[in-house]
Amino acid sequence: MKPRLIVSRQIPPAVADRIRAEFDCPFPEGQDMDADTVIRMLTETRADALMLTSHLPFRAETIARIPDHVRIAATCSVGTDHIDIAAAKARGLPMSNTPDVLTECTADLTFMLILNACRRATEYAAIMRDGWRHGYGLGEMMGLRAWGKTLGILGLGRIGQAVAQRARGFGMTVLYSGPRRLPVDQEHGATYFADFRAMLPHCDILSLHAPGGAATAGIMNAETFALLPKGAVFVNAARGGLVDEDALIAALQSGHLFAAGLDVFRNEPEYDLRFAALPNVFLTPHMGSGTVETRNAMGFRTLDNIAAVLSGKPPLDPLWT
Amino acid sequence: MPKPVLFVTRKLPAPVEARAARDYDARLNADDTPRSPADILRLSAGADAILCCPAERLDADTIRALPASVKVIATFSVGYDHVDIGAARARGIVVCNTPDVLSVATAELAMLLILTAARRAGEGERMVRAGNWQGWAPTQLMGTQVSGRRLGIFGMGRIGREVARIARAFQMEVHYHDIARLPPELEQGATFHPNDETFLAVCEVLSLNAPGGDATRKWLNAGRIARLPKGAVIANAARGTLVDDAALIAALKSGQVAYAGLDVYDGEPNVNPGYRALENVVLLPHLGSATVETRAAMGHLALDGIDAVLAGRTPSNLVK
Numbered sequence: 001m002k003p004r005l006i007v008s009r010q011i012p013p014a015v016a017d018r019i020r021a022e023f024d025c026p027f028p029e030g031q032d033m034d035a036d037t038v039i040r041m042l043t044e045t046r047a048d049a050l051m052l053t054s055h056l057p058f059r060a061e062t063i064a065r066i067p068d069h070v071r072i073a074a075t076c077s078v079g080t081d082h083i084d085i086a087a088a089k090a091r092g093l094p095m096s097n098t099p100d101v102l103t104e105c106t107a108d109l110t111f112m113l114i115l116n117a118c119r120r121a122t123e124y125a126a127i128m129r130d131g132w133r134h135g136y137g138l139g140e141m142m143g144l145r146a147w148g149k150t151l152g153i154l155g156l157g158r159i160g161q162a163v164a165q166r167a168r169g170f171g172m173t174v175l176y177s178g179p180r181r182l183p184v185d186q187e188h189g190a191t192y193f194a195d196f197r198a199m200l201p202h203c204d205i206l207s208l209h210a211p212g213g214a215a216t217a218g219i220m221n222a223e224t225f226a227l228l229p230k231g232a233v234f235v236n237a238a239r240g241g242l243v244d245e246d247a248l249i250a251a252l253q254s255g256h257l258f259a260a261g262l263d264v265f266r267n268e269p270e271y272d273l274r275f276a277a278l279p280n281v282f283l284t285p286h287m288g289s290g291t292v293e294t295r296n297a298m299g300f301r302t303l304d305n306i307a308a309v310l311s312g313k314p315p316l317d318p319l320w321t
Numbered sequence: 322m323p324k325p326v327l328f329v330t331r332k333l334p335a336p337v338e339a340r341a342a343r344d345y346d347a348r349l350n351a352d353d354t355p356r357s358p359a360d361i362l363r364l365s366a367g368a369d370a371i372l373c374c375p376a377e378r379l380d381a382d383t384i385r386a387l388p389a390s391v392k393v394i395a396t397f398s399v400g401y402d403h404v405d406i407g408a409a410r411a412r413g414i415v416v417c418n419t420p421d422v423l424s425v426a427t428a429e430l431a432m433l434l435i436l437t438a439a440r441r442a443g444e445g446e447r448m449v450r451a452g453n454w455q456g457w458a459p460t461q462l463m464g465t466q467v468s469g470r471r472l473g474i475f476g477m478g479r480i481g482r483e484v485a486r487i488a489r490a491f492q493m494e495v496h497y498h499d500i501a502r503l504p505p506e507l508e509q510g511a512t513f514h515p516n517d518e519t520f521l522a523v524c525e526v527l528s529l530n531a532p533g534g535d536a537t538r539k540w541l542n543a544g545r546i547a548r549l550p551k552g553a554v555i556a557n558a559a560r561g562t563l564v565d566d567a568a569l570i571a572a573l574k575s576g577q578v579a580y581a582g583l584d585v586y587d588g589e590p591n592v593n594p595g596y597r598a599l600e601n602v603v604l605l606p607h608l609g610s611a612t613v614e615t616r617a618a619m620g621h622l623a624l625d626g627i628d629a630v631l632a633g634r635t636p637s638n639l640v641k
Contacts, residue, residue, distance in 0.1 A: 109442075121433065168490050276449070290461065291464050
């Protein structure tokens with residue numbers, strides 16, 4: 001008999017194919033469910049496992065209602081902001097996430113944002129939509145060349161390191177800051193700043209790769225934006241909560257920042273519509289992991305975690321131990 | 322002694338114009354008015370040098386009619402299709418261009434096109450800007466991964482080699498097709514394909530970086546597109562004439578080509594209207610070299626060439 005699984009969100013077709021093969025699941029393609037529906041479905045099907053995503057707030061009161069026959073709740077995301085991990089641990093409910101598999105695609109998207117921000121792609125797209133029809137003078141519509149710039153990275157974890165690796169292809173000088181310095185053999189020539197503020201005046205481009213949470217909330221604010229050199233480029237493909245968006249909008253409007261590239265926002269999807277009126281910002285809808293390859297890999301890793309626990313082993317990517 | 326006279330056909334970046342005005346009796350173009358051949362002949366009267374742009378045609382007739390005072394023409398571009406080199410040589414006029422300095426800016430634009438097209442960011446940006454975003458979803462706007470893929474570069478000149486360098490930092494496997502194989506120190510591990518059949522078959526991502534002209538006109542046609550792996554990504558930051566637009570539009574509709582990013586167009590600034598109806602294409606208005614740093618470097622290199630010729634030296638950027 002196949003183990004019983006509930007999937008609380010629509011998932012890619014290739015992942016659904018594997019669920020059909022390996023699990024007994026009423027909706028192998030996933031179905032968008034709220035917490036009440038999830039609890040009801042888990043109970044009615046006597047499910048062994050739950051696959052969720054970041055759309056489902058997994059708070060203490062929801063975790064308390066998960067039936068005892070559910071042996072693992074696995075989130076198909078690297079982020080865990082939506083999960084009360086302490087409550088899951090107190091309940092003894094094994095949980096897992098999907099680190100690593102989205103590193104490369106998120107780093108690719110980060111560089112896409114850097115290039116689009118530096119090269120004024122939003123304005124160029126507007127030119128094309130308006131029909132173009134005339135050439136531009138050699139001193140007009142000039143962007144910034146990314147090549148050879150100094151890139152500051154906040155948070156040289158897996159994604160930050162993948163961004164630093166790409167930066168070397170553009171001949172960039174890489175600076176980084178974070179809670180601790182990496183071993184020299186993992187730095188690949190990047191320069192560490194223990195003090196984030198001390199790094200900022202040296203950054204032509206600043207890219208955030210820190211986790212969310214209280215320690216980093218609003219780390220980019222009026223004071224820290226002001227520490228960047230005039231004409232700097234700012235990119236965030238990490239967490240919207242890292243940024244005071246009033247301060248960011250002011251810096252973009254004043255020209256203190258040349259441009260920004262944003263994949264994440266403080267309030268998603270009800271992001272601040274003042275960004276939409278700015279020509280010097282490139283906006284994408286939280287799609288750092290948005291490739292077929294990566295979304296499939298995330299789904300497969302989630303199923304690998306579920307399969308491990310259902311066969312009596314610990315999860316591969318446990319959220320608590 | 323009076324300064325030599327320099328006629329500058331178009332408006333140039335401010336630091337370049339400042340240098341021109343410092344070192345020359347410079348005839349600038351503050352309004353950036355397009356210059357006809359008649360304008361060029363009139364404004365060249367008594368000039369020692371001309372700094373022109375690709376928008377002006379310095380054909381054989383125009384060059385033959387230039388005043389005898391003109392000793393050097395420097396074009397603010399790599400390409401010099403618009404200058405009749407033979408006619409200039411026949412008159413003893415030296416021609417300079419601006420090679421090298423725009424390679425990295427153009428290469429990074431090619432990578433921008435590859436990433437933006439493959440990651441469906443045009444669609445994403447339009448959705449967010451219009452306020453139509455309903456929130457993150459596991460199956461929303463799934464594009465294709467760029468890092469680690471096989472990249473084919475058609476035309477492994479200076480710009481193509483810069484694209485290869487960037488691609489290696491994305492762990493891409495680099496293949497190339499050109500008229501001749503490069504020496505190993507320039508190849509940097511890229512795989513050479515002497516014929517385009519084997520080349521096209523490996524191009525999960527194809528970057529066009531070849532020169533224009535008759536030899537490459539409509540190189541990317543229906544037959545070659547059909548040899549690409551299904552779902553390929555194509556970027557063109559080189560010359561619009563390399564592409565058969567009707568064939569590419571058909572392939573973007575059928576899915577044979579999944580995504581394309583284009584900075585250049587056959588017949589630009591007119592763009593085949595078929596592109597404008599497609600979601601899976603990123604369109605930019607031929608601004609491959611349009612960075613502050615690059616345009617200043619191009620202008621300074623053009624002036625370096627003029628300085629050298631008027632001082633009796635051989636310029637480093639001489640068109641041979």
